[in-house]
Amino acid sequence: MNRDIKIIELRKKKVRLGTIAKKFGITPERVRQIYEKRNRAVCKIHNSPYKKECDYCLLEKTYRKRVQNLPLNKTLQEVLALTKENRAKAVVIKRKILIKFLKDTHELNFSEIGRLLKRDHSSIRNLYEK
């Protein structure tokens, strides 16, 4: 929208929220919202808006680092901890990472991993291959 583009240009020139608001007959809060929304990037992998880095990309990176050198018993503790995680998107990300390490590093097969994660063997394989 033309108005939004003008608002963004003015904000980038450090024109104050109140000044822009008056010019377009909207509230300063609305100006701030338009600027924030338009100025945000969206992560293509997680479809999530972010300012500096996508939360889920960051989670993926830190979680992978955290589990990559764990012995099997500690990795199994992570599997258990997953059931207490209440952010659905985080569970999906962590589960995928755990499957990868259980298979590649700890050499469990899909059926064994399935039992641990209470999923059938083919859904584990799908997650692994995704």
Ligand SMILES: [Zn+2]
């Ligand atoms: Zn992301």
